[in-house]
Amino acid sequence: MEILLAQESGFCFGVRRAVKIAYEAKEKWGEVYTYGDLIHNKQFVEKLKRDGIKVAEKIDDLPPGAVVIIRSHGISPQEERELREKFKVIDATCPYVKKSQKIAAKEVRSGKELVIFGDRNHPEIKGILGYTHGAGVVISRPEDTATLPSSPRRAVISQTTNDLEDYKKFVGGLMENTERLTVHQTICSSTIQKHRSAKEIASRVELMLVIGGKHSSNTRKLFKACRAIQPNTHHIETPRDLDLIDWRKYEKIGITAGASTPDFVIKAVMEKIKEEGHD
Ligand code: SF4
Structure with missing residues (x-):
């Protein structure tokens, strides 16, 4: 049995950076909080808690004068202002997300309608929407661009973790009902490389495994991209989930993992695969 691990599997640049910032802050300040789970991965959040890095789900959960870390997804400027008024804030927003926030603010200031290809319930998109002062429109599927009315001037950005091919379809759809469209490539290079290498592996194996939190949006997108290439693709969270799949009968198994x-x-x-699989 052969296992092929895709390059760029697991933690991306922005997550590694946020984790490093959190541990350095803990070292320096003793007690620190992350504003929401630092990453969407149950196992790692439990490890952070064991290491003394606490989670505050909302501002009211923070004790007076607390040290609070903004996670890689970023937050809205309104929320950030409120945090800074009351607490010591350490900003671990990923630079790629910062770039999207700046573009969103600039395009809305210039009077364009801003269309965002992403999931409106994801913290990254909620944060970016805060920069548009209500002028951003979020659409999650390329086929839904047809529901928008015609517009003379639009700008478009993507959630950083979308699949590039999906974004191309999305932009193509918008071109149908927009006279002048400004396209910003805001999918991060880490996602592009991760998807590229995962798809390449998926095309060469009999079974593809995508490892990551069930609630991790970037893992779900990676899963979808691999499944389009290899229908025998499974999303698993831990080694225990392997028991739900008849994986032992395959000779070539591919593995990739989400950014978190x-x-x-x-x-x-x-x-587990090496120990329990056949030779
Ligand atoms: S997926 Fe990309 S944008 Fe998101 S944290 Fe990682 S490097 Fe940054």
């Missing part, structure tokens, strides 16, 4: 999946989970899945 820690190395120790990827390693545990690979070890």
Whole structure:
């Protein structure tokens, strides 16, 4: 049995950076809070808690004078202002997300309608919407661009973790009902490389495994992209989930993992396959 691990599996640049910032802050300040889970991965959030990095789901959960870390997804400027008024804030927003926030603010200021290709319930998009002062329109599927009325001037950005091919379709749809469209490529290079290498592996194996939190939006997108290439693709969260799949009958198994999946989970899945698989 052969296991092929895609390059760029697991933590991306922005998540590694946010984790490093959180541990450095803990070292310096003793007690620190992340504003929401630092990453969408249950196993890693439990590890952070064991290491003394606490989570505050909302501003009211923070004790007076607390040190609070903004996670890689970023937040709205209104929320950030409120946090800064009351607490010591450490900003771990990913630079790629910052770029999207700046573009959103600039395009809305210049009078364009801003269309965002993304999930309106995702924290990154909620934060970006805050920069548009209500002028951003969020659409989650390329086929839904047809529901928009015609417009003389629009700008478009994408959630950083979307699949590039989906974004191309989305932009193509918008061109149908927009006279002058300004397209910004805001999918991060880490996502592009991750999807590219995962699809390449998916095309060469009999079974593809995508490891990551069930609630992780970027893992779900990676899963969807792999499944389009290899229908025998499964989204698993831990090695235990392997028991739900008849994986032992395959000779070639491909593995990739979402941007919020820690190395120790990827390693545990690979070890289980090596230990329990046939030679
Ligand atoms: S997926 Fe991309 S944008 Fe999001 S945190 Fe990682 S590097 Fe940053």
